Amino acid sequence: MSNNLKRLTFATGALLLAVALFSVGYILLPLFSLIKQSFLPDGISSSLFSVRAYAEILRSTFFEAALNSIGISLCSVIGSAIAGIFFAYVFHNFDFPLKAIFSKLVLVPLALPPLVGVISFMFLIGESGMLTRGIAALLGIAPSHFALQGWWGIVAVHVYSFYVYFYLFTSSALNQLSESHGSVIDASLSLGASRAVTIRRIILPMLTPSFVGASLITFMASMASFSAPFLFGGTTRFLTLEIYTAKLNGNDANAAAFAVLLSMVSVGFLLLLRWYQSRKSYLRVTKGSSRRSTVPHSAAARFIAVAVALIVVGLFSLPVIAIIILSFVKEGSWTYQILPDTFTAQNFIKLFSDTHVFEPVTNSVEMAFVATAIVVFIGVCTSFLVVRNKFIGKRLLELLMNVPFGIPGTVIAVGLILSFNHPSFFSAQSILVGTFWILPLAYAVRNLPILFRSTASGLESVDPSLEEAAMTLGSTGWRIFKKITLPLLFSSIVSGALLVFINSLGEFVSSILLYSYNTRPISIEILSQLRLYNVGGAAAYCTLLMVLVMAAVGISSKISRATLAE
Amino acid sequence: MADLSLRNISKSFGKVQAVAPLNLEIHSGEFFSLLGPSGCGKTTLLRIVAGLEQPATGSLFLNQKDITALPPQKRNIGLVFQNYALFPHMTVFQNVAYGLEVLNRTKAEIRTKVISVLEKVQLDGKQSVAVPNLSGGEQQRVALARALVVEPQVLLFDEPLSNLDYALRLETRSVIRRLQKETGITNIYVTHDQSEALAISDRIAVMNSGAIQQIGTPQELYFSPANRFVASFIGHANFFSAEICRSCFGIQAIGENEVLVVLPEEISIERQMESTSKVESISTLPSDGKANGKIIDVQFSGAVVEYVIDFFHQRITATCSSAKHSGDLQIGSEVAVSLSGKNNRKVSREQ
Amino acid sequence: MKFTLCIFLSFIFLSCNSSNKTPLVVYSPHGKDMLEEFEKRFEKVHPDVDVQWLDMGSQDAYDRIRTEKENPQADMWWGAPSTMFIRAEKESLLAAYTPAWADHIAPENRSAHNFWYGTFATPEVIAFNSHLLTSEEAPKDWNDLLDPKWKGKIILRYPLASGTLRIIFSSIIAQSVKNYGTDENGFQWLRRLDANTKAYTPDPTQMYLRLAREEAEVTLWDMPDIVFQAEVNHYPFGYNFPKSGTVSLTDGIAIVRGCKHEKLAEEFYEFVTSKESMILQARKFYRIPARNDIPRDSLPKWITSTHFTSMPIDWNLIAQHESEWMEKWDSEIKGKGSQ
CATH class of the missing domain: 2.40.50.100 (RNA polymerase II/Efflux pump adaptor protein, barrel-sandwich hybrid domain)
Known part of the structure; x- marks a missing residue:
């Protein structure tokens, strides 16, 4: 039917008010502080408004850095797309032994906190990494010849961290395609089209919207990525690094101007893809069910595809293995050897003999919980409002929900500090800087887009006539939401919330600016160990963090199953 | 038992006029059909009656009471959807019981009522089956039972049989007709299938391009069409x-x-x-x-x-x-x- | 659902049981081990105080103190190169305090207006991987580093993020200004160093790591840290003092302006800079005291046996121009030396 969107009622109006307050107070206001700072080159206490910072950065390094950032982001999108789509296709179309385990392994990068991932990458593919040295010894070439440095190093880290988005988006689209639109594949084949033609002309175009969504996330995340360029970038300029450098030099206005322009590039890309996506959407949940339909393949093709996929998936779990090995390596014993040879449990003994060891752990778990709760509330409300209702400013709200993804964590943290180091309406007239609340708030703002996207797309696939049916049966707003919408959305909310929780658990980019003694998270403890060159101790903490992440994954799937069974 | 009266009702989406201003009287206990080709505005009209759309002009009276401003929850008008709209996360019993739970009926009462209505639609024994495991015809009957069990004053059907095969269509349509006669509920039935409309309706309104072309009994429409459209749509006339x-x-x-x-x-x-x-x-x-x-x-x-x-x-x-x-x-x-x-x-x- | 809610609520509950001790917040790059030691020692004397240290790089500490200027969170800032303190003093981030031992320190190692005082002397050295090079083979003076034979074998901290490297680079330019009246020769020298440099590492750990793991052979770093890594963690590190004289950096301490517990901060100030503390820091944590009244026989051998010539340096010139020079290095020299 034509137009099923609802006008606002009193209740949804109140929700909208809450959501609007949140996005104005914690997304828009910090951004505004940042913009303000970029126009005050003589410090925020002066009132001399000037575009000097912009003039300076545009004259010096902006274009070089922007070109590199955009280039690396596009490379990351292409690389992630190839890996993610390939895996999704293989896992969707073929059956092979231990598929259940391998399909879990594909998701490993999601569970690896970025900080841990970057550290383990260093020890794997850095010039003296296990993998690099191993291959060098096998081939008898100097490791410096194929160490993943510079561009390729960064792209490797990005692809590793971001291909999962493509994998997840494509898998769910493929499932939808074959379950609701399976007949189109059969139709194409019966019209005499070859496999290749069917894939190119039918399947790919129908999956395009999913690809666009995943590209957007990957692009924005790569633009905002700091650690990978920082560790592997060498002397190449990137926008996030320029922000950092300007800040190091005490030039806050230039740093803010870089951040503003970086956000503009990201938001521009977002708008571009939005515009493109709004014109094309094929996959709709249709009525009735048809049988699952896939493209047939020859035995040889299956074998090669599955073999390649499994080898790569195996490689993808190496970082986890590397960290675990490192946590057992005796401090200072691993220098010129390919693989470490002296092992000890000392790192863990030292870790657990520290009486304060669990403080950062409980801090992180607690803050991640609060952040997840905030994100779930705001994200679910917003997606409900945006998908099911019509109101003025809807597009803007949707945009605001996506913006934080394209902004580096440091920038969000600085924005929050600038906005809340004095009493403000949005902090109930108290000062948030230095308190517990500012950390979960920063985590929440950074991760809101993840949950918003997963919930909104989940909600889009819930047939609105279910809610209408409940209405005609006498049920009212809240009850319909609780009894019908929420249970149907539950799995997308849980999976989104899990991601938010994991990300918050290991977050360090904004934590490092915001934490205080009582709220120091695990990531800061890891950095602290690294600063003292306790690589083993850091790895032991990383292992602990991964155990926590696995516990979270376990609990969330239990919650999911329990609710399903109810 | 309910009389339904539509006065000067119209609706447009943007620049498209889905329903031109129209008047319609539907009598108590009547089986009334809205018949027309797809896009003629019949479903929109049905949704206006259900309260899922607000009319642009006009008002709606149920037993001489103006219900135009009432939300769907308060109208006591049931609706059977084209795609059934069964709650996929619930069993057959839970689906049917849903409306009664909303009314805060006791557990025992809910149980008796659900079982009795499931018997009426010949689904006894299927209470605990998960909805996605039912066949199309069974799903349709669950949807019917779910709408019936709360004893609405008016029951609306939005092309309820269009996803069924021919034999099931005939069977289900006689179930609908029989239940309507037994309960005496006023039915409004939207369809594009003229033979279906002719077979089960007391009266039919033929619609085209948002306007009613003719209202009458099946015989009247068939043998004395008001215009060329009705003649060709109803009887495939030459x-x-x-x-x-x-x-x-x-x-x-x-x-x-x-x-x-x-x-x-x-x-x-x-x-x-x-x-x-x-x-x-x-x-x-x-x-x-x-x-x-x-x-x-x-x-x-x-x-x-x-x-x-x-x-x-x-x-x-x-x-x-x-x-x-x-x-x-x-x-x-x-x-x-x-x-x-x-x-x-x-x-x-x-x- | 209820289960999750219970966990959640219990966590909120747990987070509320804060103690009623007075917190003293210290920003410091001195590392977990040393900070924990002095936290325990200070709290033993002041049982009603809870020392809360935030272990972070000196640049991070400076950044935070600057961002928090309107509402300071820290009481103490323990550890940063003197040039950073000079800048912080100019930006009115510090509170003046005269410690009891104010007379026992060279005037260039303290603020003229008592805003900060030097704690440790950190001479910079040419460090090398002793598994690959002997002291004889390693570069022995600044200009040796420019020899083409070290091309691709030098690894440095990313200077913008490192107080140590900022000082070394700035000193070289300051020398050029002093000797030739222009910074051009200094930048020329840095350009040639860049040509030999394999990589700039984002943090010290990376630098140690890559030096130890033989990705590079030579670096520039401070002597106490190199000694610490070699003696405590048994890494294969050795060092040479540049023959023509080295840069010796002063690490300082200061109280944050507008802090919440100024009296307590002063006590902590005196406590960690007392003679006993300085000796402990020298023995256990490889710090060279800046105070000149510490008895030499109470200091470890690695300090007393150390002899080096200092490069005379105009610290105010550096503090004034450091940002500008580093910006120029970053935009005009970094990665372009070999072109």
Whole structure:
């Protein structure tokens, strides 16, 4: 039917008010502080408004850095797309032994906190990494010849961290395609089209919207990525690094101007893809069910595809293995050897003999919980409002929900500090800087887009006539939401919330600016160990963090199953 | 028992007028159908009655009470959806019990009512089955039971049978009809299938382009269509111009801007051996039973046989009962076309 | 659902049981081990105080103190090169305090207006991987580093993020200004160093790591840290003092302006800079005291046996121009030396 969107009622109006307050107070206001700072080159206490910072950065390094950032982001999108789509296709179309385990392994990068991932990458593919040295010894070439440095190093880290988005988006689209639109594949084949033609002309175009969504996330995340360029970038300029450098030099206005322009590039890309996506959407949940339909393949093709996929998936779990090995390596014993040879449990003994060891752990778990709760509330409300209702400013709200993804964590943290180091309406007239609340708030703002996207797309696939049916049966707003919408959305909310929780658990980019003694998270403890060159101790903490992440994954799937069974 | 009255109701989406201002009276206990091609506004009208859409103008009265501003929850009007809209995360029992739980009925009462309504729709024993595991026909009946169990004053159906196969359609439609007669609930039934509408309705409103073309009993619509649209939509009727009527059928009482409405079963045809190829215009044609048409298609559909005839460059259809079908009426046969019956329905040449 | 809610609520509950001790917040790059030691020692004397240290790089500490200027979170800033303190003093981030031992320190190692005082002397050295090079083979003076034979074998901290490297680079330019009246020769020298440099590492750990793991052979770093890594963690590190004289950096301490517990901060100030503390820091944590009244026989051998010539340096010139020079290095020299 034509137009099923609802006008606002009193209740949804109140929700909208809450959501609007949140996005104005914690997304828009910090951004505004940042913009303000970029126009005050003589410090925020002066009132001399000037575009000097912009003039300076545009004259010096902006274009070089922007070109590199955009280039690396596009490379990351292409690389992630190839890996993610390939895996999704293989896992969707073929059956092979231990598929259940391998399909879990594909998701490993999601569970690896970025900080841990970057550290383990260093020890794997850095010039003296296990993998690099191993291959060098096998081939008898100097490791410096194929160490993943510079561009390729960064792209490797990005692809590793971001291909999962493509994998997840494509898998769910493929499932939808074959379950609701399976007949189109059969139709194409019966019209005499070859496999290749069917894939190119039918399947790919129908999956395009999913690809666009995943590209957007990957692009924005790569633009905002700091650690990978920082560790592997060498002397190449990137926008996030320029922000950092300007800040190091005490030039806050230039740093803010870089951040503003970086956000503009990201938001521009977002708008571009939005515009493109709004014109094309094929996959709709249709009525009735048809049988699952896939493209047939020859035995040889299956074998090669599955073999390649499994080898790569195996490689993808190496970082986890590397960290675990490192946590057992005796401090200072691993220098010129390919693989470490002296092992000890000392790192863990030292870790657990520290009486304060669990403080950062409980801090992180607690803050991640609060952040997840905030994100779930705001994200679910917003997606409900945006998908099911019509109101003025809807597009803007949707945009605001996506913006934080394209902004580096440091920038969000600085924005929050600038906005809340004095009493403000949005902090109930108290000062948030230095308190517990500012950390979960920063985590929440950074991760809101993840949950918003997963919930909104989940909600889009819930047939609105279910809610209408409940209405005609006498049920009212809240009850319909609780009894019908929420249970149907539950799995997308849980999976989104899990991601938010994991990300918050290991977050360090904004934590490092915001934490205080009582709220120091695990990531800061890891950095602290690294600063003292306790690589083993850091790895032991990383292992602990991964155990926590696995516990979270376990609990969330239990919650999911329990609710399903109810 | 409820009278429903729509006064001056209209609705548009953007610039498209989905429903032109219209009035409609639906009587208590009536089985009323909205019939029309897709996009004619019938579903929108139904959703307005259910309260899922707000009309742009006009008001809606249920038992003389204005319910225009009431939300769907407070109208006590049930709706059976085209795609059933069963809650996929609930069992059959939970789906049907949902409406009663909303009304805060006791557990025991809910149980009795759900079981009794499931018996009525012949689904006893399926209470604990998960909805996605049911067949299409069963899902349809769960949807029906779910709407019925709260005893609504009016029950609305939005093309409820369009996803079922022919046999199930016939079966389910008789279940619907039987239940309506048993309960006496006022039913409004939206469909694009004229045979379905004719079979189960007390009265039908035929809609096209957002406007009601005619309201009447199935017989009235079938035998005295108000306009050319209704005639062709309801009866697949043939239309003959005044010129043909005069020269071929000897009917003089017809105006120049009128056409004669002839139902397929009112046309009789007879095989003729002589060719019509010499005939050049209608005016030269003798009305003496010479061949004037040619069969271009024959379709056997069980009870009746349908002939498609090329009649003066116009395609007309004629049906006769299968029993009377003779083997020499085949594709390519030259036939003489004549009229049987009263043939006094004339409608305007325009739609 | 209820289960999750219970966990959640219990966590909220747990987070509320804060103690009623007075917190003293210290920003410091001195590392977990040393900070924990002095937290325990200070709290033993002041049982009603809870020392809360935030272990972070000196640049991070400076950044935070600057961002928090309107609402300071820290009481103490323990550890940063003197040039950073000079800048912080100019930006009015510090509170003046005169410690009891104010007379026992060279005037260039303290603020003229008592805003900060030097704690440790950190001479910079040419460090090398002793598994690959002997002291004889390693570069022995600044200009040795420019020899083409070290091309691709030098690894440095990313200077913008490192107080140590900022000082070394700035000192070289300051020398050029002093000797030739222009910074051009200094930048020329840095350009040639860049040509020999394999990589700039984002943090010290990376630098140690890559030096130890033989990705590079030579670096520039401070002597106490190199000694610490070699003696405590047994990494294969050795060092040479540049023959023509080295840069010796002063690490300082200061109280944050507008802090919440100024009295307590002063006590902590005196406590960690007392003679006993300085000796402990020298023995256990490889710090060279800046105070000149510490008895030499109480100091470890690695300090007393150390002899080096200092490069005379105009610290105010550096503090004034450091940002500008580093910006120029970053935009005009970094990665372009070999072109």
